[in-house]
Amino acid sequence: MAFIADRIDRIKPSPTVAAGQKARELRAEGRDIISLDAGEPDFDTPDSIKEAAIAAIRAGQTKYTAVDGTPALKEAISAKFKRENDLDYSPAQITVGVGGKHVLFNALMATLNSGDEVIVPAPYWVSYPDMAILADGIPVFVECPAEKNFKLQPEDLERAITPRTKWLVLNSPSNPTGAAYTRAELKALAEVLLRHPQVYVLNDDMYEHLVYDGFAFTTIAQVEPALYDRTLTVNGVSKSYAMTGWRIGYAGGPETLIKAIAKIQSQSTTNPSSISQAAAVAALNGPQDFIAERAAVFQGRRDLVVGMLNQAQGIACHRPEGAFYVFPSCAGTIGRKTPDGRIIETDQDFASYLLMEAGVSVVFGAAFGLSPFFRISYATSTELLEEACRRIQRACGSLV
Numbered sequence: 001m002a003f004i005a006d007r008i009d010r011i012k013p014s015p016t017v018a019a020g021q022k023a024r025e026l027r028a029e030g031r032d033i034i035s036l037d038a039g040e041p042d043f044d045t046p047d048s049i050k051e052a053a054i055a056a057i058r059a060g061q062t063k064y065t066a067v068d069g070t071p072a073l074k075e076a077i078s079a080k081f082k083r084e085n086d087l088d089y090s091p092a093q094i095t096v097g098v099g100g101k102h103v104l105f106n107a108l109m110a111t112l113n114s115g116d117e118v119i120v121p122a123p124y125w126v127s128y129p130d131m132a133i134l135a136d137g138i139p140v141f142v143e144c145p146a147e148k149n150f151k152l153q154p155e156d157l158e159r160a161i162t163p164r165t166k167w168l169v170l171n172s173p174s175n176p177t178g179a180a181y182t183r184a185e186l187k188a189l190a191e192v193l194l195r196h197p198q199v200y201v202l203n204d205d206m207y208e209h210l211v212y213d214g215f216a217f218t219t220i221a222q223v224e225p226a227l228y229d230r231t232l233t234v235n236g237v238s239k240s241y242a243m244t245g246w247r248i249g250y251a252g253g254p255e256t257l258i259k260a261i262a263k264i265q266s267q268s269t270t271n272p273s274s275i276s277q278a279a280a281v282a283a284l285n286g287p288q289d290f291i292a293e294r295a296a297v298f299q300g301r302r303d304l305v306v307g308m309l310n311q312a313q314g315i316a317c318h319r320p321e322g323a324f325y326v327f328p329s330c331a332g333t334i335g336r337k338t339p340d341g342r343i344i345e346t347d348q349d350f351a352s353y354l355l356m357e358a359g360v361s362v363v364f365g366a367a368f369g370l371s372p373f374f375r376i377s378y379a380t381s382t383e384l385l386e387e388a389c390r391r392i393q394r395a396c397g398s399l400v
């Protein structure tokens, strides 16, 4: 009898984490590797937020807190939802977890029975399917092709819904494509959902503040109030406030679901770190201007990367609305030969070629459920991005 549970065989380790690890190993061997695989801002947490955490430690806020968030943080989140999304979530409708990832995990654990289906538009953030599987659910993938800007189409959603569908996962702006849904696009999806009252929306707004060219961010519970009672609006401080290491995510939703999530959390992590919660209060209630300043920097980097990648032979790169990722096609490199005679057969081969020959670490598209593409995170310095894109151009130019 195996000691390790069967469920471990049903999931895979995070391919994005694996790409980062491989790049670190090669660097430790002395190789010059530029990592474009990381899913976190290269900016630091603002000082005012750090100071709030230090003050919390000094003030003795070092004990257990309420399981799903301190009253102060829930108030700050409630105010944020009202201020930025015009959504009314009372503190009793809010949960705080150890990162957005944890909130999503808890939500699936709290709702899925064996065989329940979770619609996951592909390409997707790598964790959704495996989290659904861990919670005994079945991920149902719906392909969102590049020609549709990687966005879920209402008719494809309609076709994917069954009596067993419990959740639709919506992530806008998206990891890995950067695609963000307009109000009209969300409204069209909402119309389908209104016909299927058994389906809830697991709405992941983690990249809300990283939108460009004046794009107007909206979220589905705001666009379609009739879906408010069956939406979990998930967000967090990781990406907007450059706080990935602090591990604070949150969500607003129906009170029964929020209570079920708290029950799970009470038997697993108890509360998120008291100090990180104090920092998150400062983030949400404090000055917000740096967010737009940083977004402007990201927009400049996006334009640089899109421009340079489109000059690489065999690569076609769209210009997404948000996040800090692009998801270019490498279709034009498939079937070509590397200088040492190997054929590029898949996007995984292409990513390996870039890593080993050009010293650029990217994540292959199949990891996100759509090929032949690759994901680049442009959350790194402009100089490194320029150098990385030059290397990619050279590597693509050497294929025969």
Ligand SMILES: Cc1ncc(COP(=O)(O)O)c(C=O)c1O
Binding pocket: 039, 098, 099, 100, 101, 102, 125, 171, 174, 175, 204, 206, 236, 237, 238, 244, 248, 249
């Ligand atoms: C789409 C998406 N959702 C959720 C998360 C989780 O964020 P957190 O660091 O708050 O757990 C990430 C992180 O990469 C993400 O890309």
